Amino acid sequence: MMAWLTHRPLHFLIVVWGVTTLVFVALRMTGDPAVMLLPGDPTMAEINLMREKLGLNKPLIEQYVVFVGNAFRGDFGQSFRHGVPASSVVLERLPATALLAFSALALAAVVAIPMGILAAVNRGRLADLGVMLLAVIGQGVPFFWLGLMLILVFGVEFRMFPTGGYGSIQHLVLPSVTLAAYIGASTARIARSSMLEVLGQDYMRTARAKGLALYVVVLKHGLRNAAIPLVTYLGLQMGLLLGGTVVVEEIFAWPGVGRLLLQAISFRDYPVVQAATFILAMIFVVVNLLVDIVYTVLDPRVRDRR
Amino acid sequence: MMVVLTVIVVALLAPLIAPFDPTTQNLALRLRPPRWMPGGDPRFLLGTDHLGRDILSRLLYGTRVSLPIAFAATTIGGIVGISLGLLSGYFRGAVDSIVTKLIDIQLSFPFILFAIAVMAVTGPNPAVLVLVLAARSWTTFARVVRGETLTISGNEYVLAARALGATQARVIGRHITPNILPLAAVIGTLDVGALVILESTLSFLGLGIQPPTVSWGKELSDARQYIQLAWWTTTFPGLALLVIVLSVNLLGDRLRDILDPRLRGR
Numbered sequence: 001m002m003a004w005l006t007h008r009p010l011h012f013l014i015v016v017w018g019v020t021t022l023v024f025v026a027l028r029m030t031g032d033p034a035v036m037l038l039p040g041d042p043t044m045a046e047i048n049l050m051r052e053k054l055g056l057n058k059p060l061i062e063q064y065v066v067f068v069g070n071a072f073r074g075d076f077g078q079s080f081r082h083g084v085p086a087s088s089v090v091l092e093r094l095p096a097t098a099l100l101a102f103s104a105l106a107l108a109a110v111v112a113i114p115m116g117i118l119a120a121v122n123r124g125r126l127a128d129l130g131v132m133l134l135a136v137i138g139q140g141v142p143f144f145w146l147g148l149m150l151i152l153v154f155g156v157e158f159r160m161f162p163t164g165g166y167g168s169i170q171h172l173v174l175p176s177v178t179l180a181a182y183i184g185a186s187t188a189r190i191a192r193s194s195m196l197e198v199l200g201q202d203y204m205r206t207a208r209a210k211g212l213a214l215y216v217v218v219l220k221h222g223l224r225n226a227a228i229p230l231v232t233y234l235g236l237q238m239g240l241l242l243g244g245t246v247v248v249e250e251i252f253a254w255p256g257v258g259r260l261l262l263q264a265i266s267f268r269d270y271p272v273v274q275a276a277t278f279i280l281a282m283i284f285v286v287v288n289l290l291v292d293i294v295y296t297v298l299d300p301r302v303r304d305r306r
Numbered sequence: 307m308m309v310v311l312t313v314i315v316v317a318l319l320a321p322l323i324a325p326f327d328p329t330t331q332n333l334a335l336r337l338r339p340p341r342w343m344p345g346g347d348p349r350f351l352l353g354t355d356h357l358g359r360d361i362l363s364r365l366l367y368g369t370r371v372s373l374p375i376a377f378a379a380t381t382i383g384g385i386v387g388i389s390l391g392l393l394s395g396y397f398r399g400a401v402d403s404i405v406t407k408l409i410d411i412q413l414s415f416p417f418i419l420f421a422i423a424v425m426a427v428t429g430p431n432p433a434v435l436v437l438v439l440a441a442r443s444w445t446t447f448a449r450v451v452r453g454e455t456l457t458i459s460g461n462e463y464v465l466a467a468r469a470l471g472a473t474q475a476r477v478i479g480r481h482i483t484p485n486i487l488p489l490a491a492v493i494g495t496l497d498v499g500a501l502v503i504l505e506s507t508l509s510f511l512g513l514g515i516q517p518p519t520v521s522w523g524k525e526l527s528d529a530r531q532y533i534q535l536a537w538w539t540t541t542f543p544g545l546a547l548l549v550i551v552l553s554v555n556l557l558g559d560r561l562r563d564i565l566d567p568r569l570r571g572r
Contacts, residue, residue, distance in 0.1 A: 140551040140555055163533075239413075
């Protein structure tokens with residue numbers, strides 16, 4: 001257990017270091033930041049002055065160390081476009097992204113898990129086929145197109161929900177449904193197969209044999225055991241979720257980190273691109289670490305085996 | 307299967323069967339609804355887009371982009387992934403721990419962020435796009451092939467081959483690889499579907515295929531602005547994507563069922 005608890009954070013440190021290095025290399029690949037920062041046609045003297053200011057005249061190794069140090073302190077430099085620290089621009093947008101991601105995750109869990117259970121309990125029957133059909137289609141739909149179709153039907157045709165923007169529950173509906181569908185299809189499949197696994201166990205038969213009602217057995221004995229792979233899976237979905245928010249925010253004009261990132265890319269606002277990528281990656285890494293720990297603590301079998 | 311074949315044939319024959327050049331603009335005929343709608347022009351079966359281009363022709367030409375890019379990426383990802391999977395599963399030890407660590411690291415990072423970052427830095431370029439997609443695809447191959455190789459290496463015929471003095475290369479090439487390939491075909495098929503979606507997503511964000519090449523993802527992002535006026539411009543390219551991805555995925559599922567009956571219905 002202790003060995004595991006020290007091993008995992010080490011692994012995550014490596015990931016974080018990899019991301020930071022990637023961002024550093026990417027910045028160096030785009031050309032001379034000093035030239036990009038100066039407006040118009042700068043003279044050589046101006047460029048050299050800017051290089052000095054940015055520390056670009058120092059050896060690459062030293063620059064790298066300074067960059068990593070700054071990144072871990074959350075310092076990515078000033079946003080070219082907003083003139084304030086890049087990290088504060090990103091952090092300002094974070095609550096909107098978090099709200100979207102969590103409502104989508106909750107929606108996916110609340111809808112997809114019961115559907116998966118329903119399918120498992122009714123294996124081979126109509127309910128099962130229906131759920132599986134939905135899941136297969138759900139996995140094949142490009143989710144950004146699903147978002148557009150939702151806008152078309154519920155925003156344009158029926159005018160039930162706003163097609164974009166931020167600020168009320170109504171604004172949240174379409175983006176979170178889109179995002180939830182994105183992760184929901186595979187969640188339902190996993191819920192179904194882990195439930196099927198559990199349903200075949202001896203203790204389930206025993207519970208039924210002693211006269212407990214089907215729903216008690218399924219929900220109490222079954223779900224508790226099927227929940228373990230499910231929780232892990234949902235944790236792993238955070239990556240898809242964070243990637244998905246970038247696209248969904250763009251479609252629904254949702255003022256989150258993802259939309260900021262795309263705007264920063266088109267404005268060549270590199271400090272913000274770096275800060276947004278780094279912070280999103282960091283959130284992902286931390287959430288996964290938490291999921292891992294929670295999961296280990298929850299399941300005595302895993303806890304003792306490690 | 308039939309659908310997949312049809313799509314491939316369509317891609318090959320697009321210039322012959324498309325009623326119009328997909329890039330011919332005609333602003334006088336912009337945003338015409340599909341033929342069966344009031345105001346529809348009989349020449350344009352699925353209507354026209356915001357520049358008066360025939361949507362059906364653009365859809366047909368789009369198959370020449372999505373599929374080849376996804377195939378190319380899966381092939382590169384497959385070659386890299388299968389080789390690394392074989393090596394790490396067969397030799398274990400240091401190679402294995404490096405490969406598994408690489409996979410772990412890549413899987414613990416939201417891939418689309420990586421793709422967006424790379425495409426933003428290098429600028430949209432089909433070759434880079436293929437490499438980025440291949441970078442997404444190799445991990446799946448490597449993980450599964452590694453596991454399978456571990457199992458196969460323990461089989462008696464592998465031991466027998468080694469006992470008879472076969473070289474390592476021969477054991478891997480003649481005795482292990484043939485047993486891996488059917489599995490790799492399944493992964494590859496399922497992967498093509500995923501990569502078609504990923505490519506269209508990147509193109510949708512303006513980071514993938516650039517005009518004048520027709521990409522359904524880019525098509526959708528252009529059509530977005532006219533969603534209030536012309537539903538057909540957003541509906542058809544998406545439907546086309548859905549059909550391709552679904553049929554490729556179903557083909558993959560089917561292959562898997564044939565290969566491994568235990569997994570049927572899971």
